[in-house]
Amino acid sequence: MESTFGSILSALGAGLPVLLLQLAVTLALLVAGVFVYTRITPFDERRLVSDGNAAGGLTLGGSIVALAIPLAATLATSTVILDIVMWGLVALILQLVAFAVATLMIRDLRGQIEAGNVASAAALVGVQLGVAVINAAAMAG
Template sequence: MLETLALLWETLTSGLPILLLHFFITLALLVLGIVIYALITPFRERELIKQSNAAAGLTLGGAWIALAIPLAATLATSGVWLDIVLWGSVAVLMQLLTFGVFTLLFRDLRTAIESGNVAAAALLVGVQVAVALLNAGAMVG
């Protein structure tokens, strides 16, 4: 019994620092992705959310999820922190490009979101999550 506990303790103390490092690197990539997303959107979600604009809340919440999905896949399949930084950055870039292409195809997105058009926000989130799932699948290989 004591040997088992000692082995578990050794595993925890050797693995926990690596787990935390990988988690916080991935979390930093997620936050960085959201900051960049907020900078490139043609509307200000935080201000719109303060005004109870559901479409803005949906798009920002969807962006968090869409960025997290491929980052989670990268975190799950990468063994070293540098790999997480590299492929996590690629994942974030792919998701930001998805948003950029969407805004080029749907020119009235700003007006739609600012006016609270939840249907437009749902479409954007759907596209972002669909690409995120494909992105995650590609990351897993």
């Protein structure tokens, strides 16, 4: 019994620092992706959310999830930090391109989101999440 418990503690001691490092790197990539996303969008998400604009909140929340999904796939399939960073950056770039393409497809997106048009926000989030799931599957190989 003691040797099994000791083995578990030993494995935890060896694996926990790796887990925490990989988690920190992936979360840093997510924060960087959200930062870039909020800079390239034609609207101010923080202001929209603080003003109670549901479309702005839906767009920001959906975008965070859409950025996180392929990062999670990268984290799940990579064991080397450099691999996580490289594929994580590729995943983020693809998601940001998906946002750019979606904005071209939805006429007057800025005006619609700022006016609180939840239907437009939902369409944008749908495109972003759809691309995120496909992106994650491609990352997982």
